[in-house]
Amino acid sequence: MFLGKRRIAVLKFFAALLKLVRATLMRFSVPSNWAWSSRKFQQGQEVIVQIVKEPISTKGPRLTCELSFAGRYLVLIPFNDKVSVSQKIKSSEERARLKQLLQSIKPKNFGVIVRTVAEGKRVAELDAELKVLLKHWEETITKVQKAPKLPALVYEETSRTVAMLRDLFNPSYENIYVNDETVFHEIKDGGILSSREPIQ
Secondary structure, three states: EEEEEEEOOOOHHHHHHHHHEEEEEEEEEEEOOOOOOOOOOOOOOEEEEEEEOOOOOOOOEEEEOOOOOOOOEEEEEEOOOOOEEOOOOHHHHHHHHHHHHHHHHOOOOOEEEEOOHHOOHHHHHHHHHHHHHHHHHOOOOOOOOOHOOEEEEHHHHHHHHHHHHHHHOOOOOOOOOOOHHHHHHHHOOOOOOOOOOOOO
């Protein structure tokens, strides 16, 4: 995610993004006369955007102002208040349980998408991940407030290792061995293996 103002030219803006394609939030300057999702931005206005699609060939990255933080079970959406449950969960009773559960534990002004793998999960597991995602949001806001100049990287998506474990890790795994300190902390901060210790 990035933070910026509506001042820099489009080409310079995309050139800056190409150097930060792994990031997901940015504070930046909105170019002149830029309409975005039917929204007009004033010159000098600061906005936070998220990269939803990396650049391909001559096409620049696709950006959105609708921010989200993805976890294994949940996706947190700031400035929203809706709870949506994956339609791939076939049981209407389970979808209703998950929706009611998340509505009871999420803060106001935060939306949540409940992913398919959350089916059957206990409130403690979902609450723990929700707290991790909220922490990411709080850290992002802190970086926004302290950004010395624009554009500024304020949040970076999880590494490919964490993203893979987030989607594949389940109780059938007996052990996951990590021989890199940096990767270990990425996994731990991602809320996947908080109780594991690194392999020396």
